[in-house]
Amino acid sequence: MTVVTRFPPSPTGFMHIGNARTALFNFLYARHKNGKFLIRIEDTDRERHSDEAVQVILEGLEWLGLDFDNTPESQYANKQRHIDVANELLAVGKAYKCYCTPEELAEMRETAKAEGRPTAYDRRWRDKEGPDDQPFVIRVKAPLEGTMTIHDEVQGEVKVDYENLDDLILLRSDGTPTYMLAVVVDDHDMNVTHVIRGDDHLNNTFRQNVIYDALGWDKPSYAHLPLIHGPDGSKFSKRHGAVGVGEFKEMGYLPEAMNNYLLRLGWAHGDEEIMSMERAIELFDFDGMNKSAARFDYAKLESLNAHYMKEADNDRLIDLVIPLLKQLHALDVSGSARTRLQAGMDGLKDRSKTLIELAQESRFYVSNEITYDPKGDKHLNTDSFPILNQLKGDLESLNDFTTAQIEATCRDVSDTIAGGKLGKVMMPLRAALTGTDKSPSLFEAAEILGQNEVLARLQSAIDHINK
């Protein structure tokens, strides 16, 4: 039988990182089994629905590379089918009309809570005929006694006594189907074989199974994944910083780093930390799944991202960093600047943990307007003045402006007028060329900038000291 998994986001306007992880696991399992990975938009709540919100989710999936095998289905579109199913159950006596008002139910719950009893609906209309002219909801008849056992792929065997389950609502008093009904019907109709979702749904599984059983349908396999918590152990929310997939993208993380991190959060294959999507598809199974919630750790994400930055193709990084240079530093990348970036990227990408950092580090290659920050400025003073002058003269006389020649020149200046301390030469030069006190290897950077530009920047630094 073909494995079919599904990702059913509700269009809330952003894609929670926890949902992204759920999507990832559904994707991986489907691909691992050579099955299908489907998308269904849970838009039964029309208030919340918007095309933009759906778009945000699809963009998130695309960014992560989680391609799916259907045109995204709308749950709302299946409304009539859900209603029909509910009416069938009513017709065969497996469901019934309940005339309780919401106020009545609220009161019922409060009383039960006060008395220390379960807050479930007390089934007062289960075997009664009601006044047909009053509003009613349709509820399933759940078994009254016994125990339901589910064999969860992650959680193992979980049991709940039927007396703790109630007769949940299938159709609201306005005739619209509830989420519980819709999910069951849609999963069945889409031939979903494996329901993989957050373990906040574990309790729902029992309620949904009641519907499956009433319908006499085969139930899917279940895998309930542990949730992601914030760094402090509580529910991962806005106050922990970023929660939406789009926000992580904006923070300069690479999708492959994101996937790798999310995968390892709750799942492991021995000591393998770094794992490509291909490898993950090959290995993924529920065996490696952990049962407990994991805390989100930005530091580890960053280190993974640093790893993938080093591995990334230079042209790809350049394409990614150009919009950031514009957006963050108001810099346009000209053709010659792009050439510099290409030449310098090997030295740049090894030192950046995120694309944001990469953009910052790239600035001195892109713009010839150097502004000295305090740390750079510190090295431009009367002590370094003669050194810069000497350097300028010596570099100007070079015929081959190559890394090796530049290095030889710097060392020579260091030996003759800086007491052999190379740092005394390099730090002022670094400040002159980059405006600050840290940068990639300067011998190479100078070659990439070119002789004219290096001399111009040295002159600017000298002028700056003179002021």
Add this chain to the structure above:
RNA sequence: GUCCCGUUCGUCUAGGGGUCUAGGACACCGCCCUUUCACGGCGGCAACACGGGUUCAAAUCCCGUACGGGACGCCA
């Protein structure tokens, strides 16, 4: 309150009765490399929640306690 789930270094985890003086990764600390900051290399710190069982033997199995999380909607 009721029901369900969980608990190995600070964090993510390996571990499925003896190979555990508990392994790896991130973070942290130190050293090396070095023109700076990084990178890289080497080394260090650091954990089986607690209490009972079962067993010749328990991080691993069972029970309880504590703590943490989740669910209890005519939301999804």
